Amino acid sequence: MTTPMHFDFDEIIDRRNTHAYKYDALQKVFGRDDITPLWVADMEFRSPQCITDELQKVLSQGVYGYSSEPAELFDAIHDWILQEHGWDVKRDWYTFVGGIVRGIAYAVQFFTKPGDKIVVQSPVYHPFTLVPEGNGRSVLRNPLKGRDMDFENLEKLLTENAPVTMLILCNPHNPGGYAWSRETLQKLAALCAAHNVIVISDEIHCDLYLWGGKHIPFATVSEEAAMCSITFGAPSKTFNIPGLASSYCLIPNAKIREPFYRWLGANEFNDPGIMSSLGAIAAFRHGRQWRDAAVSYIEQNILYIESKCAEFVDKDSLPYIVPMRPDASYLVWLDCRRLLAHLAGKRVEELAMEDQLLLEDYFVNRLGLALNSGVMFGAEGLGFMRLNVACPRKLLGFDFML
Ligand SMILES: Cc1ncc(COP(=O)(O)O)c(C=O)c1O
Known part of the structure; x- marks a missing residue:
């Protein structure tokens, strides 16, 4: 039996004058x-500490040249997701992205055109609105009903404003930290698939479930969900490393994935820096x-x-x-x-x-x-x-x- 490690969360760290x-x-x-x-x-x-130790090796060598993505990065992400959420993601589905808001912005730019309509369920993390609007897309709001989605209104929005190209889901939701039930996610997938809407599922908070709760990845709830979705996740919130800008994207549907990943690659939008790779591997392997x-x-x-x-x-x-x-x-x-x-x-x-x-x-x-x-x-x-x-x-x- 291993002795539980002690972590000092009571420590006050002075972050003033550190560009925080x-x-x-x-x-x-x-x-x-x-x-x-x-x-x-x-x-x-x-x-x-396992993350700092890994980054320290790079600092000690003192060479900050071009890096290649370690194969171990996907393996660490895969094993973490499988163990935490029971989802066996395939290598083909995966690409690195340097931040989730950035990833959402790439998807908005690639899959929608100026003037296209994108649904968000407010109140919601503000970049879900700022990114589409900043790129000349129009945002349709489907306000939450307390801790639930308003499906009646969503159906009306999708029908009356057809075609709607995309919906950005926060799973679990920010603000509020609400977990969505399997039934809710299945209903959402069915509705979006029926209206040809791509669902972006932002799952950045998925590894911080409280009170023994379990996360349900959107893409796992039905075949429709797998086929209409783009999932973003990251170690950034979970291990407090957002400054390393390390995130991943998972797309099971080859028709959505292949042209998007070609475009990301052509623009070098999916190249990790060495700190992003090593930080994520250490976090998922040892955190x-x-x-x-x-x-x-x-x-x-x-x-x-x-x-x-x-x-x-x-x-x-x-x-x-x-x-x-x-x-x-x-x-x-x-x-x-x-x-x-x-x-x-x-x-x-x-x-x-x-x-x-x-x-x-x-x-x-x-x-x-x-x-x-x-x-x-x-x-x-x-x-x-x-x-x-x-x-x-x-x-x-x-x-x-x-
Ligand atoms: C739902 C959600 N998505 C994305 C982000 C930011 O992600 P990133 O720093 O990787 O762009 C946050 C940060 O608060 C968030 O709450």
Whole structure:
């Protein structure tokens, strides 16, 4: 029996003046830089030592020439996905991409034309909207119904706006960390396949399931799903290495895959740098214990925040903030609508977009915290804030107050 390794997630690491976006952008985005950054989705934890050890070998040699992609990279990805999610992905389906947003952008550019329509299910990770719109495509929103997809509205959108070329799925969903059931994903696949819609499944958070939950890769739920989908995944969120820009793309359908991969290759959009390859291999081969420990620590942080929210109540003992418990990952979607109504002197039903400023001001200037404002994920985020709890518990030591 091996002794469990100890990982110090309580360690406070000073990331100021290290070109960390989460810190560098505080002044520009929040107007102050003396606040605690609980926004951008990276962790305040040191990445697993096995990754640093591997990168250190390159630094020690001190030669940073052109590299070739190690065959071991696919093998490490394959074995991880098989063991974690029971999905036996084939070598042909795979290519490297240097970041998931970039991968989505390549797919948008390759499979759609300016003016084409792309569906997103909001509130959702904002680049799902920014990338298509920035490339002259138009975005159709199918707002979520709480923790569910609105299939009635989706069918209507796809029918009334035909042809719709693409749908970008967040599996599991950000913000909220919602896991989709097999039935939901099967229904989505059937509907998209019937309307000839390519589904991009962004599964970047798939290796951070909480509370013993299991991820279901979209492409595995049915033959239709396999045939209409492009899946993106990465070790970046799981092992806190987004700065290494290492991701992968999986496409079972040769008709979609072959021309796309030819185009990626011709443009050298799928060449990994040496650090991207070695970091990913080390993570997938040797990072499991670290990941398991990080997940446990994150679960405790979520429970800690839930207990704080439960104590922050009005005179009728109703909570001002209700945290949506995530099924996966470390981004807690806080329903602050009752708090915002209180701050605005309105009823919840009367809240308007401009009121969100009061909520943003409350977190920054009253609590000294930088969170993502809910409206950056779509208008449905009015009255919500997104809190990143992948940090030493000490950084969550604030108290909600009025
Ligand atoms: C759903 C989702 N996709 C993609 C990304 C970013 O991925 P990358 O840094 O590989 O572009 C994030 C980061 O927060 C995310 O939440």
